[in-house]
Amino acid sequence: MTAKSNHDVRSPVNGPGADNGTLVEPHLQALIGYFLEHPQLALGAVFAAALLEALAVIGTVVPGSSIVFVGGMLVGLQALDPAWTAVAAVSGAVAGDSISFWLGRRHRDRIRALWPMKAYPALFDRGQAYFSKNGGKSVFLARFLGPLRAIVPVIAGMSGLPAPQFYVFNVLSALVWAAAHLAPGFLFGASLQLAGAVSSRLAVLVILVAGALWLVAWVVAFLHRQARPRIGGWRDRAVAWASTRSNSPARIVMSLFDPARAESKVLLVTALLLFGSIWLFLGVLEDVLSNDPLVQVDRRVYTMLQTLRTAWGDSVMVAITELGSAPVVISVIGAVSLWLAAKRCWRTLGYWLVAAGFAQLLVWTLKFTLGRARPTEIYSGIDPFSFPSGHAAMNIVVYGFLAFLLARAKPVGTKIATTMSAAMVIALVAFSRLYLGAHWFSDVLASLSLGLAWVALLSIAYLNHVRHEKVSALPLSMVVGMTLALVGGWVVGEYHHADLAQYAYRPRSDTVPVADWRAEGWRGLASARTDLGGDAEEPFSVQWAGPAEDVGGVLKRAGWHVPPPWDAKTALLWLLPNTPIDQLAVLPKLDHGEAQGMTFMKALNADERIVLRLWPSPYVVDNVGAGPPRPLWIGMATIERLRHPAGLITLAVTEHDFTTPLRRLAQDVRAQQGSAHLRERTGRVVLLVW
Structure with missing residues (x-):
């Protein structure tokens, strides 16, 4: 086993934002780490986006909703404080509408002649018609109606709407608007925390399929939109050409395209x-x-x-x-x-x-x-x-x-x-x-x-x-x-x-003598869980030669157990903040796109557990006359700590201490069988079990 397997990778990379665990991709880790160090910038961006989107006319071109959504996503990724992010979004939205309202109240009809308002007369007409129909409640409703959100507050000020009435609708709409954009962003960010445990290979596949379907839909719509106005002209030119001739191609054209x-x-x-x-x-x-x-x-x-x-x-x-x-x-x-x-x-x-x-x-x-x-x-x-x-x-x-x-x-x-x-x-x-x-x-x-x-x-x-x-x-x-x-x-x-x-994709399988594997061959296996782009995640710290039933038997006798399977019930338990750790399913993690083949867990306390994930390697270990060859499993032992952001849901964050869970696992295995040894590799400890 001198050649490295196709899973071999570089040593693990721990980028910025390490205290968020390894549950997100490296480039996202760097972004989260930056905002953890400079949260004021992110909060300022959320405030400015909410304000500018509500500002007269300017709000028609500023993508404020998207930026507030990103703010919610950063909350879900635990890079921003939820309370302060909500305050920034709500206060920005209230301030933007207020500025627009007082501009309209101060300048009245003269505001139509001011830049940039004078470039949008049709927008003013739509806003006035909408305000005339709905009155003060249009301030609330227009917040969710695209271009009108940036003009109705101005119209409200121009029309003399009482300020107390305006502020009631303004604040209520800002609260609902902020929640409507932060909540989906929060859920998306939280899902990234969960999905980050999964290889980006699956994400790339989903993007490829979705992109292909979008391209098909776009091409169909584009051809219809662009070709339809031209088809009549092409037909007329073909008919004009054929009408001056009497040969066979001309007769075919006339019969088809008359x-x-x-x-x-x-x-x-x-x-x-x-x-x-x-x-x-x-x-x-x-x-x-x-x-x-x-x-x-x-x-x-x-x-x-x-x-x-x-x-x-x-x-x-x-x-x-x-x-x-x-x-x-x-x-x-x-x-x-x-x-x-x-x-x-x-x-x-x-x-x-x-x-x-x-x-x-x-x-x-x-x-x-x-x-x-x-x-x-x-x-x-x-x-x-x-x-x-x-x-x-x-x-x-x-x-x-x-x-x-x-x-x-x-x-x-x-x-x-x-x-x-x-x-x-x-x-x-x-x-x-x-x-x-x-x-x-x-x-x-x-x-x-x-x-x-x-x-x-x-x-x-x-x-x-x-x-x-x-x-x-x-x-x-x-x-x-x-x-x-x-x-x-x-x-x-x-x-x-x-x-x-x-x-099924069938990779090759090689056989290695047990003595060679125990001596130096174990170094040829992958050193870390690897994503599609070659980015290393958690280190592979366990190599176990044995049938799946033997591995499970040793661990169960040592107090480990198989976690609950993923189903509708266990998935919903993640949405509850006080679910016991033993009842939570273990999130899958992928190495080169493949989920772990075996998973075991052992609770340390109410909020911590050790999780062992094992993947089948492309090797089998030959016992050289002492029994049939044994499949070689490779994996990692990690500590997962539960967190409850805003007291709403449960997230499992992987700790960066990989040595403690490995030594606990080695202790448990040795208590059941003696063939478990720790080895050193590039500053990491690897447990060999056979």
Whole structure:
């Protein structure tokens, strides 16, 4: 065991803000540490943000709410005092409205001519209309109404609202407004304290998925917003060109894009999608066949996503890929077919079946013609080929053509909602194939472009040949939704466990003789829990060679026990400030994205406990004839101290004293078995148990 495992990292880093524990990321620790040293600056920022947001006109451009939210987050992270933060937010909001009120009271109608108020006449008109309708209570209500919050107090002063009445509404609204922004920030900050125990790998995955979905929604909305005004012009220019010619291309253009046809714009869009998708597919195919740079991108994307894999991420992505699997897609095809037959939409039914059938035939033809190997042998003997992705292709064809049928001749809002819904489903399924390592990036990109080209071609043909069959969007959507819920739920429930094993990431496992491990080999294991970016967290101070049942038996005899499991009840107990420490579940922590495999705890007093977290290492220890090889576990013993910020919830903060809990653990283990020894490594103590 001379080579270090892939978990090996640098020595632990304890940045600023260390007394907050290691429950947040290093860059956030530095920010918290700065505000712990300079809380006046943070409180001043909260006060100024609340004041400026309520100030006449200026409040329309100052993001005061966001800054107050950040203040609440810092309270949740225990970097700011909750009482003083609330005072700063409330007093700033009251002061801002008061300044605006007295400006209006002093200058009356002359204020309209002052800078910067004179640049916003329409805003004054809206504010006066709102104040005329609601009277004094508009001071309270406008605090929560965007641009009006910065102008209604001015209007109240101009209108002669009595000062006592104004201040009643002003103070009440400031209290509610501050609570509405500080409380979510506080909960978010507290959740960061909890989530900081988890690797940022999961956070990066969530950000990637959320970002991809946001990008899909943005692209759909952007294309609709930007392309729609131009489509008419493109169509008119194409028709003007064709009207001066009598060749075949001109006749095709006139037949498709004649402005007299209500669907000429839709035909133009689908034609552009058709040519663009074909161009993209052929480009990807050329790169794959010639081993161009796109293949290098494939490997980088594959490696990056495999480093992001976690047990939780695997479970979610396997469920998504199951919802896009053949049984579910075939059931959706069948359900839609039955509905179309019942409605006697025979032509539409024919297009629907041709769409799915030809797409599947094309995918299999390309797979066995090109014979490209998958990144990993997931489907050996069943479907060993990778290009293109059947999941991605079938989902974009089925849900893409379905979205076309549902959105045809519907209002613009329905079209956008339908397109976005289909795009979200397709994007999630496609991403799941990349995440699980079932396909290369180019496989999925080619499948999406090929499927989109086929949907566009079918749509053009459908618009030209099927004009009298109308598809009712709501009932067909309900049929599809019920089919997805019933069949998808059954598939996930029936096959999820087996699919998790099939798609599991399988790192290598090495064997090391017990003597080598006890002598120097233990130094080759990771020295600390490591996050995605390579940042070291708590030191790994325990290495234990033995089956899980033996480890648990030794610890239970020494007074340790397995903490309560995470469920709805134990999660709610964290919201109570006086929950006994034995009843609180232990928060998971991740090393390279993986949660600990075993967890034990021992209470020291009402507010402190020792927690032992152990991860399976990539090694097994060979006893050299003295029994079967033993799995080698690696982990850490830490002291967790309960804190109750503002007496509202419970937080468990990890102490930086890692030696005391380790020596307590060593003492307990030695009392049950003698094979436990402490070793020194770079100023840290490591406990070896076998």
